[in-house]
Amino acid sequence: MPRSPLAPLPFEGAITDVAGLEVGHFTDTRRPTGCTVVIAREGAVAGVDVRGAAPGTRETDLLAPGNLVQQVHAIVLAGGSAWGLAAADGAVRWLEEHGVGLDVRFGTLPIVPAAVLFDLPLSHSGDARIRPDAAAGHAACAAAGTQAPAEGNVGAGAGALVGKLFGAQHAMKGGIGTASVKVGGLTVGALIAVNALGDVIDPDTGAVLAGARTDDGRALRDTRRSLLRGELPRPLLAGTNTTIGVVATDARITKVQANRLASVAHDGLARAINPVHTMSDGDTLFALATGRVPLADDGPGMTVLSVMAAEAVARATVRAVRAAQGVRVGGMHFPAMADLDARG
Template sequence: MEKIRISRQAKIKNFRRLIMSGTIVDVPGVLVGHAQNEETLTGCSVIMLEKPSVCGVDVRGSAPGTRETDLLDPVNLVSVVHAICLSGGSAYGLDAATGVMQYLEEQGIGLDVGFGVVPIVPAAVLFDLAVGDYRVRPDRQMGYEAVQAASSETVAQGNVGAGTGASVGKLNGFGNAMKSGLGTASVILPNGLVVGAIVAVNAVGHVVDPQSGTIIAGPRDEQGTIRDSMEIMRQRAFAPIPPGTNTTIAVVASNARLSKAEANKVAQMAHDGLARTIRPIHTMYDGDTIFAVATGEVETSVDLVGALSADVLAEAVIQAVKHAEEAGGLPSYRSYFQE
């Protein structure tokens, strides 16, 4: 029995190592570009698609800031998108998607409507106004620069793009929060299926490594000790949190052949990755939103894609925290842990 137990543990470690080695651009046809203002601590990230691709969405948080999500309902007409924009800046940051549309239109990319093209660019935002200078938000120009920078090169992580001003652990007041960021991960199966994720982690709760059970970022007490958010909530001792001041936003992508309804199912299943790593998740103070893109090359099970999407998204959350650097007066994972 002992030999079997060790074998299973080894398989889990090997699987995680495979995920950790990749990024979302391992999915063929998926490009990523970032733009940020490192002084004011805000930015945006664009996931650009080399060809129009099926997309779904699932919004679980109660304070979302989104654009073009109704379009992704399977009952609605347009079934493909050309890019997705993830941005800081709260609702102001939705303006970044306009810059993405401008760039795509200049390239002749978009839905042909007979009078030019209309690029389809869904977007979601997170609240980072409490970090850096709240008067500076991602705008049309920043969105343009992000999509212009999109490539298949290795994706930068941490304090970049939509993760530039991200933070976690707000239940002891924002001054006792910790810096988070943007992370990505992927997995490649022998049959050619590739599943990847990219996420900007900006949760009200704490982040836990599901492999070890260790809280790696969260609310701190007066002594600087990282606390369990659920313990604080049970004690009813947490600081009031203004609505909409958090939100984790993500894209999961695969080269699977999926329908629009199946892509929505994948987005739904991918939220399990957030639930494994962020506690609590989907609160009244979060606007958690996940987009799911399928580029259509590999015939496979929607259940497999959904399950793997949850796996890689969980790993991307961990990478977002581990790559974050101290900023805006907030310590990061690296301030507490040495790997």
Template sequence: MENEVLTMFGNITDVPGVKVGHAENKEGITGCTAILVENGAVCGVDVRGSAPGTRETDALDPINEIERVHGICLSGGSAFGLDAATGVMHFLEDQGVGVDAGIVKIPIVPSAVLFDLFIGESRTRPTAEMGYEAAKNAVVGDFANGNTGAGYGATVGKLAGPQFCMKGGLGSTSMTGQDGLVVGAIVAVNAVGDIKDPDTREILVGARNAETAQWIDSCAYLEKHGQSQALAGTNTTIGVIAVNAKLTKAEAKKIAQLTQNALARTIYPVHTMLDGDTIFVLGTGDKTYPVDYIGHLATKVMEEAIVTGVKSADKLGNVESYVSIQST
């Protein structure tokens, strides 16, 4: 209808065709998030960190055959957590969604994982059953930021050693642009570095001495000591941009590259040898927009999602959060 007012939730599900669901194991302190595009979406990916854990990303190369994906799975559990994507695939198969291979439909569900094993029970990781649950929970609408889904066990500020970390989390935001464009972001923030306000450069969460309540400042620590005390493969920021635009795979990949600028504006240091920073981009629409315009908005909305994720996280165990230190 001409005068219809669309309900906006301020998250990635504001982009038409996108649903989101989560599942957590609160005893194990881990979780996963399913981003579903059951009608299919063109997808690109950009990996900047040097310790990624991913699945099906080669299929997204513009030279390869697969044009559309049916979901993205973000998960804790390190490489073990890649199992969650299998559950998302099974859910979509049960719905009759996937590439028609004649005798079966095969859902295409790329995935990226983060390491959350030291904050909870290290033998508890997201499983295929948890991925199925997250996909089954996927809806258009409100969901909590912070200790949610893939961000449930996320931590940040580990460069000086994991004992100085604070709580990371999952964040999602959206914004509208010109001519009906809608851009949404969802991200699980588990960086080795500190998270800073992109406007003021104030540290929001990061390496912090809980006894003295003093920031360590990860970049200053690296400059002074010449090396990190973080453990290899234990950090990453993983996220998805969705846009109601018509994209080619090459354009989606370029927008993913541009969106990595949001990480560079909020995470210090970023894209290190110890991070696996990975951004996916989904195009769900049939209208074209300039790639640089989409990339600019995608960067802006991803910045907001990163800040929202860490500002919304609650303290877990002995790991302080932005919320908990504001109240002291």
């Protein structure tokens, strides 16, 4: 089966290349889980698009173009399924402590949408009560900075797996990745936590990079081709997967355009994950715009920005599995892309 060679990628930038953003991770040492926060202290116009059928989200309705709030102050990505949404409470507290938020006369109210992925199977003890909470969200904010964030088995990607359609025993390690694209004076960055039901694909070659393995565990099975040959997937618990992330730009765009940017950014997931947006995924992408660079034209300008967004998302998705490291949890081994390549 054709594979892309595992050569070190040139540095492809990070979401923090978008001026005005900070990123921080919290990774729980008790089991593979954690959360990640993207902070916009000065506020950012935001949009969202939920494509998976089993999402876990917070504060997404307020991002609809017709609703009142125009800017958000952070986005939280977390493991722990719906329980992990509690991490956003800690982010709100940290932002309030630092005077970041919307002035509502009675206090400073941080607006913090969030999305979660399901990483509960990765537990040494089988104790699913270990999941990101408010303290984890607070810690992620405290760790945030403008430097390029760590990738792989950290933050919201700590417990991520990919390629689970034929059973978790055949899955591989996912993770979190980041990338950025620059065209002219504009920058678009993405930060993607990849916990997909499907395989991760090299968008340039079509080769499977990480995903469901063959029965002997030594090679990639290629989920798309297996399904089209008539192989049946294992019964699935809805919502036990999900790829979540943030695409951000320094362009000055409206809330309507931010929602459109979140929508077209999913094209990047479709290039790099197959199958994607399934009934067992809650795939959700947020868009942030810091507004520091004018967009030259409402038509062609948004077209270029959209192409950049999809590209950044696809690259960040690939980087997530390239940076991942294999783990042994509960007697099972979930190899990373590097582990399979090392076998030749």
